[in-house]
Amino acid sequence: MQSAPHAIRLEPFKVACANCNLRELCLPVGMSVTQMDQLDAIVANRRTVPRGEALYRAGDGFASLFAVRTGFFKTCVSSEDGRDQVTGFQMGGELLGLDGIGTDRHTCDAVALEDANVCVIPYHQLEGLARELSDLQRQFHRIMSREIVRDHGVMLLLGSMRAEERLAAFLLNLTQRLRARGFSGSSLILRMTREEIGSYLGLKLETVSRAFSRFQDDGMLEVRQRHIEILDAPALQKLVNGSSC
Amino acid sequence: MQSAPHAIRLEPFKVACANCNLRELCLPVGMSVTQMDQLDAIVANRRTVPRGEALYRAGDGFASLFAVRTGFFKTCVSSEDGRDQVTGFQMGGELLGLDGIGTDRHTCDAVALEDANVCVIPYHQLEGLARELSDLQRQFHRIMSREIVRDHGVMLLLGSMRAEERLAAFLLNLTQRLRARGFSGSSLILRMTREEIGSYLGLKLETVSRAFSRFQDDGMLEVRQRHIEILDAPALQKLVNGSSC
DNA sequence: CGCGAGCTTGATGCCGATCAATGCATGTGG
DNA sequence: CCACATGCATTGATCGGCATCAAGCTCGCG
Numbered sequence: 251m252q253s254a255p256h257a258i259r260l261e262p263f264k265v266a267c268a269n270c271n272l273r274e275l276c277l278p279v280g281m282s283v284t285q286m287d288q289l290d291a292i293v294a295n296r297r298t299v300p301r302g303e304a305l306y307r308a309g310d311g312f313a314s315l316f317a318v319r320t321g322f323f324k325t326c327v328s329s330e331d332g333r334d335q336v337t338g339f340q341m342g343g344e345l346l347g348l349d350g351i352g353t354d355r356h357t358c359d360a361v362a363l364e365d366a367n368v369c370v371i372p373y374h375q376l377e378g379l380a381r382e383l384s385d386l387q388r389q390f391h392r393i394m395s396r397e398i399v400r401d402h403g404v405m406l407l408l409g410s411m412r413a414e415e416r417l418a419a420f421l422l423n424l425t426q427r428l429r430a431r432g433f434s435g436s437s438l439i440l441r442m443t444r445e446e447i448g449s450y451l452g453l454k455l456e457t458v459s460r461a462f463s464r465f466q467d468d469g470m471l472e473v474r475q476r477h478i479e480i481l482d483a484p485a486l487q488k489l490v491n492g493s494s495c
Numbered sequence: 496m497q498s499a500p501h502a503i504r505l506e507p508f509k510v511a512c513a514n515c516n517l518r519e520l521c522l523p524v525g526m527s528v529t530q531m532d533q534l535d536a537i538v539a540n541r542r543t544v545p546r547g548e549a550l551y552r553a554g555d556g557f558a559s560l561f562a563v564r565t566g567f568f569k570t571c572v573s574s575e576d577g578r579d580q581v582t583g584f585q586m587g588g589e590l591l592g593l594d595g596i597g598t599d600r601h602t603c604d605a606v607a608l609e610d611a612n613v614c615v616i617p618y619h620q621l622e623g624l625a626r627e628l629s630d631l632q633r634q635f636h637r638i639m640s641r642e643i644v645r646d647h648g649v650m651l652l653l654g655s656m657r658a659e660e661r662l663a664a665f666l667l668n669l670t671q672r673l674r675a676r677g678f679s680g681s682s683l684i685l686r687m688t689r690e691e692i693g694s695y696l697g698l699k700l701e702t703v704s705r706a707f708s709r710f711q712d713d714g715m716l717e718v719r720q721r722h723i724e725i726l727d728a729p730a731l732q733k734l735v736n737g738s739s740c
Numbered sequence: 741c742g743c744g745a746g747c748t749t750g751a752t753g754c755c756g757a758t759c760a761a762t763g764c765a766t767g768t769g770g
Numbered sequence: 771c772c773a774c775a776t777g778c779a780t781t782g783a784t785c786g787g788c789a790t791c792a793a794g795c796t797c798g799c800g
Contacts, residue, residue: 351640395596401646406580408653409697452654
């Protein structure tokens with residue numbers, strides 16, 4: 251999310267899982283080098299996705315999962331009548347496509363918010379390998395389970411938090427994930443618009459903008475367009491939790 | 496019956512997966528009889544949960560998944576400051592406990608809304624068996640994926656629907672699942688309170704009650720306490736979708 | 741430079757929360 | 771059996787937070 255993606259558009263050579271700096275956040279967690287080599291053997295392909303384009307769309311046939319190597323994605327579902335809901339933002343090391351396993355079709359769109367590069371993981375082969383490597387199986391199950399738990403957290407947010415609490419929770423979640431990837435966590439550049447944030451949080455873009463302004467007035471943030479400086483993380487944290495009354 | 500030493504209220508006899516009337520909605524989907532026998536071997540235990548009691552609670556260690564045989568559950572997460580969110584309602588054939596895989600601890604409470612009976616599926620053994628039986632592996636992955644997709648649908652509901660639309664969607668979802676289990680689908684008894692429905696839908700109980708009343712006034716439902724008669728399902732469906740304007 | 745996408749800010753209105761009273765079913769003990 | 775308590779549901783009155791509508795503003799870019 252932080253780096254300038256325009257230096258190299260296409261990886262000319264393959265980076266093995268064992269050499270990938272995201273391996274501690276991705277599928278290979280807990281695997282030995284020889285196991286990673288086996289995983290590498292099925293993750294033969296890369297794919298670049300230019301900013302604004304879809305990695306897949308709802309209705310597309312499902313064949314592979316994708317691991318984000320560089321770049322930033324959003325996933326969104328939409329109902330018949332055109333209502334739209336962003337269901338998540340994905341960064342390096344996170345898996346995309348889990349929604350497709352259940353019905354062999356994708357049920358949401360995955361759109362790159364900046365030029366991106368993903369590892370293509372043919373699902374059928376992954377299943378086969380997971381039957382041989384219990385470490386891989388375990389990690390895969392953990393990732394799915396954590397996605398479910400994350401979704402439950404979003405439900406809590408959407409069902410019972412107020413606008414500013416939602417935005418605070420969102421920012422803290424983002425910074426935490428960035429910190430896990432070696433970024434500062436107090437200074438970040440949003441890859442998504444106010445409208446996309448609003449869709450994720452169940453708010454209108456004006457409300458998101460107002461909340462940003464209010465946080466700035468209260469000295470918790472410095473906001474310059476999409477560049478956010480977190481000045482008082484504990485205050486944000488307090489908003490998310492015990493702010494009532 | 497298993498000679499369980501600590502058997503408080505165990506089923507007097509075991510019903511094999513192959514004979515269970517829920518097998519087409521549960522883990523054994525797509526498995527042969529001999530495969531189901533192998534599954535039976537690890538699903539040796541049953542557990543009864545009286546109404547109002549928890550099958551597990553957030554923070555409990557995770558060891559097993561549970562398949563609902565009879566009865567009705569809710570799952571709910573809560574934040575530090577006591578906010579509470581119902582994340583789902585589970586009925587016969589549905590799995591409980593998937594949230595625990597990611598961290599080896601449960602992250603939500605599962606509470607029986609009526610006296611219930613569940614199959615205990617030791618997770619470690621399930622993993623082992625899934626490595627042998629690709630059909631089991633596939634179905635397990637499908638169930639997890641569908642849970643993720645379901646959660647995305649709830650996010651859409653919470654993020655972008657209005658009160659009556661949410662309740663309509665909720666009722667239609669319930670009736671559809673009941674129909675899949677051989678019930679009429681037009682007449683149902685709610686197992687949960689207005690408050691629990693409200694928590695699930697991100698509404699207050701008064702709002703839920705008012706929406707029920709309004710549906711009744713409009714001739715779409717007949718509401719007598721928890722007994723609901725669906726008089727005009729298409730009208731409900733229309734509310735969920737293209738009601739805008 | 742002028743255009744347009746995205747962002748900010750203000751004014752107003754509505755949906756659902758909140759507060760409060762009543763109704764209704766079930767259960768308990770006198 | 772009734773009196774009473776309790777939990778849940780309904781309904782009304784009022785209030786507040788966020789949506790909506792409507793201008794401007796900022797910045798990148800052709």
